[in-house]
Amino acid sequence: MEPVSLSFAVVAAFKDAYLTAKFIRNTAHSIKHFRGEQSSLVTRLNVQILRLKNFSRIFCGVNGNDVDMSLLETVPNQYLQTVRDIFAELQQVLASYTTLAASIDPEYQKYSPTSPHFRLDLSKVILQIDDAPLAEELEADGDDMNGNHNGNTSEAKRKSWFFFGRSSGSSKTKNRLSKGLPSVKSLPPSVQWLFTKDELEDTLGKFKEWNNELQHLIAPLLAGFGYYENKKLQERLQPDGEENIFEGHLELHKLSEEKEGGPKGKGSCQDYLIPWKEAELKMSQPRVLVEYKQIGNPLNQDEKRAETSSMSRPESELYAPQLANLLRTAGKHSFHTLPFNAYAWDVEKFQYAFLFDYPSDAGVREPQSLHDCILSGEPQFKLELKQRFHVAQTVVRAIGAFHSDGWVHKSVRSHAVKFFFGKDGKMCDFNNPYLTDFEFSRPDGGKTRLVARAVDVEHDVYRHPERYGQKPSANFRRIHDIYSLGVVLLEIGLWQTAKQIHDEIILYNLGGNSPVGGLPAKMIKEAFLQDASTRLAHRMGSSYQEAVISCLNEDWDEYVDRREFASEFQNRVVQKVDIKAFVG
Numbered sequence: 001m002e003p004v005s006l007s008f009a010v011v012a013a014f015k016d017a018y019l020t021a022k023f024i025r026n027t028a029h030s031i032k033h034f035r036g037e038q039s040s041l042v043t044r045l046n047v048q049i050l051r052l053k054n055f056s057r058i059f060c061g062v063n064g065n066d067v068d069m070s071l072l073e074t075v076p077n078q079y080l081q082t083v084r085d086i087f088a089e090l091q092q093v094l095a096s097y098t099t100l101a102a103s104i105d106p107e108y109q110k111y112s113p114t115s116p117h118f119r120l121d122l123s124k125v126i127l128q129i130d131d132a133p134l135a136e137e138l139e140a141d142g143d144d145m146n147g148n149h150n151g152n153t154s155e156a157k158r159k160s161w162f163f164f165g166r167s168s169g170s171s172k173t174k175n176r177l178s179k180g181l182p183s184v185k186s187l188p189p190s191v192q193w194l195f196t197k198d199e200l201e202d203t204l205g206k207f208k209e210w211n212n213e214l215q216h217l218i219a220p221l222l223a224g225f226g227y228y229e230n231k232k233l234q235e236r237l238q239p240d241g242e243e244n245i246f247e248g249h250l251e252l253h254k255l256s257e258e259k260e261g262g263p264k265g266k267g268s269c270q271d272y273l274i275p276w277k278e279a280e281l282k283m284s285q286p287r288v289l290v291e292y293k294q295i296g297n298p299l300n301q302d303e304k305r306a307e308t309s310s311m312s313r314p315e316s317e318l319y320a321p322q323l324a325n326l327l328r329t330a331g332k333h334s335f336h337t338l339p340f341n342a343y344a345w346d347v348e349k350f351q352y353a354f355l356f357d358y359p360s361d362a363g364v365r366e367p368q369s370l371h372d373c374i375l376s377g378e379p380q381f382k383l384e385l386k387q388r389f390h391v392a393q394t395v396v397r398a399i400g401a402f403h404s405d406g407w408v409h410k411s412v413r414s415h416a417v418k419f420f421f422g423k424d425g426k427m428c429d430f431n432n433p434y435l436t437d438f439e440f441s442r443p444d445g446g447k448t449r450l451v452a453r454a455v456d457v458e459h460d461v462y463r464h465p466e467r468y469g470q471k472p473s474a475n476f477r478r479i480h481d482i483y484s485l486g487v488v489l490l491e492i493g494l495w496q497t498a499k500q501i502h503d504e505i506i507l508y509n510l511g512g513n514s515p516v517g518g519l520p521a522k523m524i525k526e527a528f529l530q531d532a533s534t535r536l537a538h539r540m541g542s543s544y545q546e547a548v549i550s551c552l553n554e555d556w557d558e559y560v561d562r563r564e565f566a567s568e569f570q571n572r573v574v575q576k577v578d579i580k581a582f583v584g
Contacts, residue, residue, distance in 0.1 A: 007072035011127055012113035013087035014056060018129070018464060019108045020094045021049050021207065023101040028195060030185075034310060037190045043198055048204065051211045052090075054239050056129050057246070058221055062236050067127040071225070071233075078567035079224035082217065090210040093203065100191050107131075144457045219401035220349050220566030228253050228406070248333025256324050256406030256443040269324035272342045279344030279353055287358040289338060289367070289418075293320065293439040294351045320345075320352050327354060327438060336398040336435050354439070359432065362420035368428055370417035370488075374497050380428065382495070387430045388540070389579035391417065392492050396547075396574050398435045399485055403444070403478050404566045410440035410476055412484035413462040413493050413496075446477060461498040462487045464554070468521035479556045482569070486551025489577065490532055493540040493548065501527055528552055540582065547576035 027044045028038065061068045072080065091098065101108040102115060109117045111131040185192075189378050193199060227233045227250075237246040274282075283290050324343045331340040338356035345352055358367075370391065373381040383391065395417055402409060409416075416437035419428045464483040466474035474480075494501075505512050505527050529552055536545040550572045559565040575581060 006077060006084065007069055007075075008113070010059070010072065010080050010084045010087065011067050011069075013084055013091055014052075015127075015129070016112050016114045017050070017087055017090045017094055017097065018052055018056075019105075019112045020091075020098045020101050021045070021052065021106055021277045023105045024094070024097050024200070024203070027106060028200065041197075044204055045207075048207045048211055050240060051215070051243075051245070053129060054243070054245050055211075055214050055218075057237050057239070058218075058225060058227075060129060060236060064236070064238060064240065065129050067129065069127065075225050076567060078564060078571065079221060082567065082570060083214075083221070084219070086210060086213050089213075090207070093206040093210065096191075096194055097203070098504055100187075100194065125248075159342035175551065178390055186280050187450040215245060216397050216401075217570070219243060219404035220570055222246065222249055222253075223404040223566045224563060226563070248329060248335065251329045251333075252326065252335075252402070252405035253406065255329060256323065256445070258322065260323075269321045269328060269343075272324055272328060272340065273321075274344050274354075276343045276344050276346050279342065279346075279355065282342065283353070286364040287362065288341065289358065289436070291354045291356070291437060291439050292351050293323070293354065309483065323438065323441060323442070324354065324442060327356075328374075330402075331356070335401060336394060336433065337438075339436055340437065356436075359420055359434070362429075363423040363425045365421040365425040367420045367434075369415050370419070370433070370492070371414035373428075374414065374420070374491060374495055383430055383492075385540075386579060387494050388495075389544075389577065389582065391430065391433050392489055392544070392577045393574065393579075394433050395435065396485065396577055397489065399481060400566065400569050400574060402441075402571070403481065406444050407441060408444050408476060408481050409435075409438065410442065410481065411437045411459075412481050412488060413437070413459070414488050415458075417488070442476075457502065457518060458499060460518065461502050463521075465525055468524075469518065473528060479554055482551050482556060482573075483554060485573075486532075486548050487528060489544070489548045489551065490528055490536070493536045493544060494531060498528075501531060504505070525552065543576040543578075543581035547573045550576075571579060 003314075025042055028042055028045065037377075056067075057064055059067060059072050098108075098114075102112075109115050112118060173417055187195070222228060225233075227237070233251060237244070237250070239245065320343065324340070327337065328340040330337040338359070341355040341356045341357050343352055368376075368381065373383065376382075399409060399412060416435060418434045418436050419430055420432070420434070421428050460468055462484045463469075464480040466472065467476060467480050490501075491497055502519060502524060505519060505523060506512060509523075529549065532545060532548045532552065536548060556568070559568045
């Protein structure tokens with residue numbers, strides 16, 4: 001497909017799904033026989049329609065309504081195709097309603113690019129998201145949401161998308177919603193089933209799922225569409241409603257470009273820096289998780305006195321304030337990280353402590369890591385196949401988003417994936433894995449200190465060969481995170497830890513004799529690739545196997561500094577660890 005035609009295909013698929021969703025909502029307003037459920041259902045439909053419309057901001061101009069075809073034509077085809085594919089899936093979910101809308105809905109017939117009545121000259125006409133928005137009808141008539149005359153029509157326009165359906169409203173409002181549409185009772189009996197409560201609920205659930213898929217794409221798309229490179233473009237990403245789905249990613253990327261220490265002033269990480277005594281009190285309380293960032297060797301008494309008076313040197317040198325800002329922002333926007341509580345400097349042990357709150361629905365029992373689950377012999381901690389795919393994809397998406405937003409994790413391993421228990425302390429929630437262990441995280445363009453370190457097999461088995469052992473040979477890059485991610489995916493697929501594979505090499509290949517200084521990195525990597533090639537496919541499918549091998553094979557260099565990197569990661573890893581790829 002040529003760039004212009006692919007760009008138009010993206011917009012056409014979006015508008016087709018968007019207009020169909022509006023048709024469903026408007027027609028549902030005519031349903032009389034389940035009043036309470038109707039109000040709730042229409043409200044939830046509005047939320048999903050609003051989410052879909054908010055997503056369209058990524059290819060719109062400043063006013064949020066005119067499609068910027070010139071921008072779309074500069075976007076690499078891989079990104080356009082990814083978005084087009086998801087819109088196509090959403091079209092499939094709504095297909096039966098689309099057929100009906102094409103026959104009876106004047107708005108769909110006139111404005112959907114897939115309608116036979118639609119006419120467009122790309123050289124003369126600007127494509128719009130809303131050609132005849134409902135809010136404009138209200139504004140022209142001067143009525144508010146309840147049908148009362150209101151001079152503040154701009155406020156009515158701003159809120160119309162979000163609040164329709166929250167209350168029954170006036171008959172005048174309802175008439176506008178279904179203007180030009182017949183009631184459900186007047187529809188042919190052969191299609192009335194589309195508007196039964198069960199069918200609408202099922203459609204709404206699938207609509208929400210595909211909106212979630214679009215939301216997972218925001219970070220790589222912001223990178224691929226050039227929003228991180230062009231700050232002027234970011235002014236376009238204002239929401240229709242209260243939720244800004246782009247805000248968290250834009251904040252993280254901005255932080256990655258800040259000088260060490262990050263922004264100062266109210267709301268910055270300085271507000272979260274607390275005295276050590278206060279931190280100790282917080283750490284003694286339940287439902288608080290603590291991570292430590294060691295700066296160097298503990299001080300002797302003379303050094304302590306000299307260092308206690310100033311915390312500026314260790315702070316600025318090792319990104320602690322910047323890291324605190326990362327954790328605060330990620331936790332605030334639910335990027336599969338925990339809510340950030342505070343951080344503190346421990347002069348006695350020469351380390352920072354970062355404190356996190358448990359998820360709001362978690363009990364007091366300490367979380368279980370993915371590593372703990374794999375080693376546990378208890379049946380309740382052995383994840384089912386569907387759960388393994390879900391955890392794998394959640395972790396992959398989280399790492400991919402952090403990379404797109406300009407950060408590297410630097411400690412990707414199964415220990416860093418945590419599951420929390422419910423209030424009763426019995427059931428572990430495998431549907432909501434959290435990424436932790438950010439103590440080494442930094443901006444992708446930050447500095448790495450190539451200093452000697454002690455042998456630590458539990459960490460080393462996850463490290464890329466260039467970062468392995470006591471003396472790393474290269475600065476840390478995204479491809480090193482991807483290698484570690486491949487090791488974790490291998491663990492999930494085989495339900496065996498990397499350390500267990502490491503120990504098997506010593507036992508079966510070396511007769512139980514571990515070489516001085518540990519196993520060579522090359523030998524460990526070859527063992528991982530061998531296991532991925534011979535043991536994974538029949539457990540997790542060939543697509544999952546390909547994703548793991550792609551991560552471990554480190555053939556990412558040509559994409560690292562290119563705009564297509566996020567798209568390559570999406571195609572070669574994210575999509576292939578999806579259970580849909582396994583079931584075909």
